[in-house]
Amino acid sequence: MQDWERLTRQANRAYSNNAFTDAVDLNxxxxxxxxxxxxxxxxxxxxxxVAAAAVSFLNIAESYTALGDFISANTQFERAVHFLQTVISRPDxxxxxxxxxxxxxxxxxxxxxxFTQSYQKDVSAQSKTLVQALSSAITAPNAYVCH
Structure with a gap:
């Protein structure tokens, strides 16, 4: 738990200094x-x-939001819920x-x-851009895979 606390403090400092990519990495x-x-x-x-895990997921989401990467931020909420679902299903x-x-x-x-109320349009716009890029990559006539 001490390592988690140290890393979280470092991440918070990075975030405060607008070093959001560093904050993501440290979190x-x-x-x-x-x-x-x-x-x-x-x-x-x-x-x-439980608090340590939850705080880490939320901090990562907040750092991605500060970077304008709303899809990655949204994914952290999904991962947090999945993590808690895994924990609660334990028989012990x-x-x-x-x-x-x-x-x-x-x-x-x-x-x-x-988050969804604040950034739903941004998440949708980024999702649309990603799908378009993926579609272009898939349908490009010169696209091929080397093995």
Whole structure:
């Protein structure tokens, strides 16, 4: 958990200095730390373990938003929900832990709804651009694959 805290502090400093790409990278490293030690941390202090993962996902989304990469930001909310779904499906969870996961999922969903309300047009525009680029690449007459 100390590595996660250190990386998160560094990411927050980078974000404050408008170094958003660095903030994404540092928050990703923090998330990797949270995921790596999650099982051990969860049974020692479930609230801290779940909070670390949730904060990392949200921080990455916020950093991508600052970069104007709304699709990647949206993906972080999806990944956070998937992560919590994986955790809550574990057979060894007690009711208190299950309740913690549900509260955290509700918070993530609330943040995702706010993001969607604020950036829905941007996400749609970026999605459309990506689909057009993919379609062009697929239908280009000179496109071929080398093996």
């Amino acid at each position: 990703r490293q923090a998330l990797c730390e949270a995921e790596r030690s999650f099982d051990e941390d969860f049974f020692r202090d479930a609230e801290s373990a 969870m007690n009711n208190e832990q299950r309740s913690l996961i549900m509260r955290t999922a509700t918070h993530i969903r609330f943040e995702w709804d706010l």
